[in-house]
Amino acid sequence: MTEPGDVRRRAVAALEELAVLAELAGENPFKVRAYANAARAIARAPEDVEALAARGELTSLAGIGKGIAAILTALAGGEEPAPLAELRGRTPAGLAELAALPGLGPKRVRTLWQELGIASLGELEYACRENRLLALAGFGPVTQRHLLEAVEFRRRAASARHLPEGLRVGEEVAAAIRAALPGAAVSTAGEARRSCEVVSEAVVVCAGPSPAALASALGGTLGDAGIRGPDTLAGLHPSGLPVRIVTAPVASFGAALVWHTGSGRHVEQLAERAAAGGLRFAAGILADGSGNAVECAGEWDLYTRLHLPWIPPELREGAGEVEAAAAAALPDLIEEDDLLGAVHAHTTDSDGTASLDAMAAAAAALGWSFLGIADHSRAAAYAHGLDADRLRRQGDAIAAHNAAGRPPLLLRGTEADVLADGTLDRPEEVPLDFVVASVHSAFRQSPEAQTARLVKAVGHGRGTILGHPTGRLLLARDGYVVDLEAVLQAAAASGAAVEINAHPFRLDLDWRWVRRAVALGVPISIGPDAHEPAGLADVRWGIAVARKGWATAADVLNARPWPWWA
Ligand SMILES: [Zn+2]
Numbered sequence: 362m363t364e365p366g367d368v369r370r371r372a373v374a375a376l377e378e379l380a381v382l383a384e385l386a387g388e389n390p391f392k393v394r395a396y397a398n399a400a401r402a403i404a405r406a407p408e409d410v411e412a413l414a415a416r417g418e419l420t421s422l423a424g425i426g427k428g429i430a431a432i433l434t435a436l437a438g439g440e441e442p443a444p445l446a447e448l449r450g451r452t453p454a455g456l457a458e459l460a461a462l463p464g465l466g467p468k469r470v471r472t473l474w475q476e477l478g479i480a481s482l483g484e485l486e487y488a489c490r491e492n493r494l495l496a497l498a499g500f501g502p503v504t505q506r507h508l509l510e511a512v513e514f515r516r517r518a519a520s521a522r523h524l525p526e527g528l529r530v531g532e533e534v535a536a537a538i539r540a541a542l543p544g545a546a547v548s549t550a551g552e553a554r555r556s557c558e559v560v561s562e563a564v565v566v567c568a569g570p571s572p573a574a575l576a577s578a579l580g581g582t583l584g585d586a587g588i589r590g591p592d593t594l595a596g597l598h599p600s601g602l603p604v605r606i607v608t609a610p611v612a613s614f615g616a617a618l619v620w621h622t623g624s625g626r627h628v629e630q631l632a633e634r635a636a637a638g639g640l641r642f643a644a645g646i647l648a649d650g651s652g653n654a655v656e657c658a659g660e661w662d663l664y665t666r667l668h669l670p671w672i673p674p675e676l677r678e679g680a681g682e683v684e685a686a687a688a689a690a691l692p693d694l695i696e697e698d699d700l701l702g703a704v705h706a707h708t709t710d711s712d713g714t715a716s717l718d719a720m721a722a723a724a725a726a727l728g729w730s731f732l733g734i735a736d737h738s739r740a741a742a743y744a745h746g747l748d749a750d751r752l753r754r755q756g757d758a759i760a761a762h763n764a765a766g767r768p769p770l771l772l773r774g775t776e777a778d779v780l781a782d783g784t785l786d787r788p789e790e791v792p793l794d795f796v797v798a799s800v801h802s803a804f805r806q807s808p809e810a811q812t813a814r815l816v817k818a819v820g821h822g823r824g825t826i827l828g829h830p831t832g833r834l835l836l837a838r839d840g841y842v843v844d845l846e847a848v849l850q851a852a853a854a855s856g857a858a859v860e861i862n863a864h865p866f867r868l869d870l871d872w873r874w875v876r877r878a879v880a881l882g883v884p885i886s887i888g889p890d891a892h893e894p895a896g897l898a899d900v901r902w903g904i905a906v907a908r909k910g911w912a913t914a915a916d917v918l919n920a921r922p923w924p925w926w927a
């Protein structure tokens with residue numbers, strides 16, 4: 362199942378691996394940087410690697426010399442490039458995994474490896490528990506504790522994926538089934554269909570064939586594929602994500618889809634409702650009092666039999682949605698088309714990769730009527746944050762764009778660092794349309810100090826949007842510890858908004874808290890945090906989270922026409 366872009370993805374991954382391995386092996390820093398730069402060049406190249414390789418034009422890209430072109434050509438031909446094979450042979454396999462831990466880069470991993478012989482997560486954990494890192498220069502007790510936490514986090518996250526990847530795997534498997542069995546009813550289910558922020562298993566429901574017939578129809582699509590029970594085929598997707606395919610009789614497809622989509626609590630509550638009505642809902646089949654299956658070819662049939670309206674998959678968590686459905690009180694969830702624009706986009710003025718004009722054009726292509734520019738503030742020096750002068754000059758460029766009358770309307774903003782004491786890194790003398798207030802430093806304050814810091818930040822009221830409110834990175838690090846209830850209450854009181862950062866690695870505010878924000882009347886901004894034109898489309902993941910948090914269009918700022926704070 363090769364898709365367009367696959368070679369590019371593999372090429373970027375291989376070059377990134379080369380950069381890490383070369384540094385681990387102690388090679389020349391110029392070589393290390395050349396690999397890293399080439400990875401970025403390929404990620405951004407206007408054309409796919411195969412086409413460029415076929416025409417012998419790889420070296421026309423900046424940062425791609427002959428050596429790297431040879432590596433790419435080997436990859437495009439499905440071969441392992443020689444330098445990669447050589448480096449893989451010289452460095453233990455676990456080192457690259459160690460280098461990906463937060464707080465450890467290749468340089469420090471090399472120290473751990475050479476000084477203490479640590480070459481795997483397990484060895485690192487053991488060494489931390491034995492306090493052996495303390496003997497090394499630059500590794501204190503705090504670092505050691507953070508590394509232990511990171512190892513534990515990594516173990517919990519081992520087989521999970523971000524939502525887009527989980528969804529992609531499920532859709533790929535569903536497409537393979539459709540191709541093998543034309544006309545069969547097939548749907549993704551499970552966590553991905555519920556828009557869970559991370560997906561630990563791709564689930565697909567399919568009407569008709571037995572698992573054995575399905576296995577032979579799919580051939581070698583899944584690794585380790587095996588029949589697990591009368592209706593289940595399970596295996597491993599090439600990406601490493603576990604896949605479960607459940608087959609159901611055509612007449613029970615809808616019931617099975619509900620069963621394998623809902624959380625345990627959701628289906629349990631449906632089963633209770635069925636029992637109260639003299640029916641039995643179990644193992645994906647709805648049966649009457651004498652045990653005969655009741656036809657539920659579609660999900661609507663199942664819910665109708667239980668005297669309920671159809672419940673959107675995102676809500677099926679067993680968190681009050683069955684009661685709300687019974688009372689005809691389900692929310693009218695926001696949809697992708699409801700968004701009129703978004704705020705929180707970066708440009709080359711700070712750490713974005715595209716100009717103001719390119720970002721504006723991308724927003725126009727999405728049909729947006731406004732786009733809020735929010736480059737980093739001065740305190741974010743690592744991201745080339747803007748001081749008052751540069752921010753003012755950006756404001757002039759925005760005014761010039763708007764004066765030309767071409768959509769979208771550009772809004773002047775900044776992503777202001779929330780400093781450790783809660784003040785915003787924002788030059789008061791520069792007029793702005795909005796401020797995204799974000800924490801980018803001092804993550805490890807006490808919960809009391811962190812709460813006071815964010816309460817103070819949202820105290821700026823209307824015009825302020827609390828950016829990625831907990832700072833979490835899904836599958837990489839937890840958010841900072843903060844009393845979100847207190848922060849949301851403060852926002853409700855001041856009129857500040859909170860962001861659902863739509864980057865699929867963040868999805869922060871978490872959907873569980875979105876629901877609380879909505880209940881408190883705190884406006885939600887679905888922010889793409891785009892650092893490139895394509896990043897604007899990430900708002901779809903923010904919409905998924907908003908829906909999962911019971912938000913309607915009325916709860917979301919960027920579903921309203923600008924201005925919001927007139
Ligand atoms: Zn940020």
Ligand SMILES: [Zn+2]
Nearest residue numbers: 705707776890
């Ligand atoms: Zn940002």
